[in-house]
Structure formats: C-alpha cells, structure tokens
Amino acid sequence: MLRxxxxxxxxxxxxxxxxxxxxxxxxxxxxxxxxxAQKKQKAAPNTAPRVQQRNVNVNRSVNRNVNVKVNxxxxxxxxxxxxxxxxxxxxxxxxxxxxxxxxxxxxxxxxLGPGKVxxxxxxxxxxxxxxxxxxxxxxxxxxxxxxxxxxxxxTFVPFAALGVVVIGGAYYYPDAYLTVARPYCAGVTPxxxxxxxxxxxxxxxxxxxxxxxxxxxxxxPPPPRTVALVAPPPVxxxxxxxxxxxEPNFGGINATARDEQPTLSEIxxxxxxxxxxxxxxxxxxxxxxxxxxxxxxxxxxSYADLGPQWxxxxxxxxxxxx
Numbered sequence: 194m195l196r197x198x199x200x201x202x203x204x205x206x207x208x209x210x211x212x213x214x215x216x217x218x219x220x221x222x223x224x225x226x227x228x229x230a231q232k233k234q235k236a237a238p239n240t241a242p243r244v245q246q247r248n249v250n251v252n253r254s255v256n257r258n259v260n261v262k263v264n265x266x267x268x269x270x271x272x273x274x275x276x277x278x279x280x281x282x283x284x285x286x287x288x289x290x291x292x293x294x295x296x297x298x299x300x301x302x303x304x305l306g307p308g309k310v311x312x313x314x315x316x317x318x319x320x321x322x323x324x325x326x327x328x329x330x331x332x333x334x335x336x337x338x339x340x341x342x343x344x345x346x347x348t349f350v351p352f353a354a355l356g357v358v359v360i361g362g363a364y365y366y367p368d369a370y371l372t373v374a375r376p377y378c379a380g381v382t383p384x385x386x387x388x389x390x391x392x393x394x395x396x397x398x399x400x401x402x403x404x405x406x407x408x409x410x411x412x413x414p415p416p417p418r419t420v421a422l423v424a425p426p427p428v429x430x431x432x433x434x435x436x437x438x439x440e441p442n443f444g445g446i447n448a449t450a451r452d453e454q455p456t457l458s459e460i461x462x463x464x465x466x467x468x469x470x471x472x473x474x475x476x477x478x479x480x481x482x483x484x485x486x487x488x489x490x491x492x493x494x495s496y497a498d499l500g501p502q503w504x505x506x507x508x509x510x511x512x513x514x515x
Contacts, residue, residue, distance in 0.1 A: 303448045303449070303450045303454065303460055303462075304446070304447075304448035304449075305448075305460055305461045306439060306446060306448065306457070306460060306461035306462035306463075306465045307439045307445065307446045307461060307465055308458075308461045308462060308463050308464065308465040309458075309461065309463075310458070310459065310460065310461045311458040311459065311463070312458070312459070313456045313458070313459055313482075316329075316483050316485075317481060317483065317485050320332070320483075320485050321334065321369075323371060323382050323383075323384075323386075323406070324382075324383060325373065325377050325380075325382065325388075326377070328373070328377060330371045330372055330373035330377065330404075330484075331371070331372040331483065331484055331485050332369045332370075332371055332372075332406070333369055333370040333371070333372065334368070334369045334370075337349065337351065337396075338352075338370050338403075339487075339488075340401065340477075340488045340489070340490050341487070341488065341489035341490065341502060341503065342401060342489075342490050344500075347395045347397070347399070347401070348395060348396045348397070349370065349393050349394070349395060349396070349401075349403060350393065350394050350395070350396055352367040352368065352369060352370055352405060353367060354367075355367040355393070355405060355420070356418070356419065356420035357416040357418075357419050357420065358407055358419060358420055358421070358422040359419050359422075360387060360407075360422065363409055364409065364410070364413075364415065364416060364419070365386070365387055365407035365408060365409055365422075366407060366408060366409075366410050366416075367405055367406075367407055368386060368406045368407060368408040369405075369406045370393075370403055370404065370405060370406070371388065371404040371405070371406050372404070372477075372479075372484045372485070372488070373404050373484075374453065374511055374512060374513050374514065375390045375402065375404070375425075375428060375513060375514035376428055376514075378390040378404035382406070384408065385408070385409060386406050386407060386408035386409075387406075387407045387408075387422075388404060388405070388406055388407075389404075389405050389407065389422060389423075389424070389425070390402060390403075390404055390405075390425040391403065391405055391423055391425060392423075393405065401490070402425075402475075402513070402514065407422075428514070428515070429514065429515045430515070431473060431474065431515030432451070432473045432474065432515055433451055433452070433473060433474030433476070433512035433515055434449065434450075434451050434472040434473045434474065435449070435450050435451075435469065435470065435471050435472060435474070435476055435510075435512070436448070436449045436450075436469070436470040436472065437449075437450065437462065437466045437468075437469055438466070438467060438468040438469070438470075439465050439466070439467060440467050440468065441467045441468050441497060441498045441499075441504070442468060442497045442498070443468050443470065443495075443497060444467075444468070445467070448462070450510075451512075452512070453484075453509075453510065453511035453512060454509060454510055454511075455482060455483050455484060455509045455511075456482045456483070456508075456509065457482065457507065457508055457509055457510075458482060458508070462507075463482075463508055464505045464506060464507070464508065465505055466478070466499070466505060466506075466507045467498075467499060467504050467505055468496060468497050468498060468499065469491060469495075469496045469499065470494075470495050470496070471491050471492065471493045471494055471495075471496070472493065473493060473515065474493070474512045474513070474514065474515050475490065475491070475492055475493075475512070475513045475514050476490070476491050476510055476511065476512050476513065477489070477490050477491075477510060477511055477513050478490075478491065478503065478507045478509075478510045479507065479508055479509045479510065480506055480507065480508055481508045481509070482508040482509045483509060484509050484511060485509075486508065489502075489503050489507075490513065
C-alpha cells in the first residue's frame, strides 16, 4: 500500500516537471507574440509619418510650381508698363498742343514745323486779358486797332465812337475790342460787361467783324444819345481748315490745322509761315503768341506770298468764324 502511494507521488512529480517547461514555453510564446505585436504597432507609427512627410514634400513642390513664378513675371511684364508710355514719349505727344476751337470744329493735331520747338510763351505784360469760361481773350484798349486786310492795313474807328447802348434799362459804354473768335464773343464777363460780335467801321471806309466789349459805368449821368445794339446773325455751321507752308508758293514743310494755335513756338512754327491756303473759315494771324501783337485777317483763298509784312512773322493764329 505504502509502495503504491510512493509510486503515485513520483508519477505526479514527473508529470509536473514535464508540464512546467511546456507551460513556460507557452507563456514565453505568448509574451514573444505580444512583444512582436508591440514592435509592429511601434513600427506602424514610424512608417506612417514617413509617408506623410513624402506627401508634404510633394505639396511643397506644388507651392514652388514654376507656373507661379511665370505668373509673377507676367505682373512685371515690361510690355504692360509701356501701356502708359515713358515720360519722354508722353512729352513728345504733348508737344503738339490741341486747343479747342470754335463750336462745331473738331480738334486736330498739327505737324511739327521746321523751326525750333520751345516752351510756351508767357502772356505779354503790356496786354490785359478777359477770362471767358476756360479761355482768356486779349483786350485792346489803348491806341487805334488796325488789321491787315485785303492786302493793306485797315484801322478800326475808336471804340468810343460806337455809341452807348441800353440793355435792360442800364447804359453800357463801349470799352474795348477783344481778340477772340466769334463763338466766344457773347454773354457777360466776370466784370459785368456785355460782349457783342458786330460790324465795326474802318476809318477810311468799309467795315469788318469785331468783338466789342460794352461795360456799365455807375455814377455817370445819362448820355446825350444812345444807339441800338445790333445782334449778330446766328453762327454759321461751317468748318475751319487751313494749310500753312514754310516757303512761298506753297513750298517747304506744310501742315494742316482746324483749330486755333496760341503758341507756335511749341510746335516749331514760330516765324516760319511763308504761304497759306485757307480752305474754309476766316482766320486771324498774330505777330506774337497768345493772339497778341499785329493782326492779319485772311478770308478763304490761296496766298502764295505773304509779302514782307507777314512772311515768317506769325506767332499764333485762330479761326475767327466758320
């Protein structure tokens, strides 16, 4: 009996010793599997950032796209900057002044003349000017006013001889001759004077159109007599066009104008006009700039020789009326 129990205990011990390594191996195997899983889990996060990093690099390459740089070059395109033009080019365009002429006349550029192109002349100090809207008109008050007309000098009667007119119950006295084109000779000046485009007689007979300024003189007694103010006819709906030449007989350099030119020095025509063809309108030429100095009036026609009085003497000109 005792022997049987001893044998049973030994058998159980042997089984226990045999089972322990197996259990140990099983536990170790599970531990190893768990460690391997942890390593795999650690490895996965390390692999994912690398993929994301590559994507980031790709995105950065997109930000540095060459096309974006090309677009920046388009913004700095020199052709775009030249739309406004360099200052020198703009100055060249502006060297041909275009001044608005009488109503119904389209502005046009005039070709540069053979003379030197200089700055605009200042207004002569010995002349008074009246502001008419956006224009200024020289005022002739002192001495007789004459005009080269029909191949000789003609002197207008003194403006005082024109007589006093009554407008709205008030007396207006002839005050001055204005050098201005007919379309601007109308209305009231800033000083309260009235302008009228009318026929004015010459001292030796005949007459010609002229702009007359009539002004009030408060405090004076009524004049012994008055005259009627004759309103001018409506402005003709014609055109103004003229061709000028640097040499007699329509030779040399030529240019066509349709508007007034107050400063011929700016366009190379100062003292350079030797012959003229007036295609339409009546034109006044002046010996000085800004429509001052002596005056020559030309009706439509051809003038191959301006004579010693006016050959290469003009400093400005305007279309007086269509």
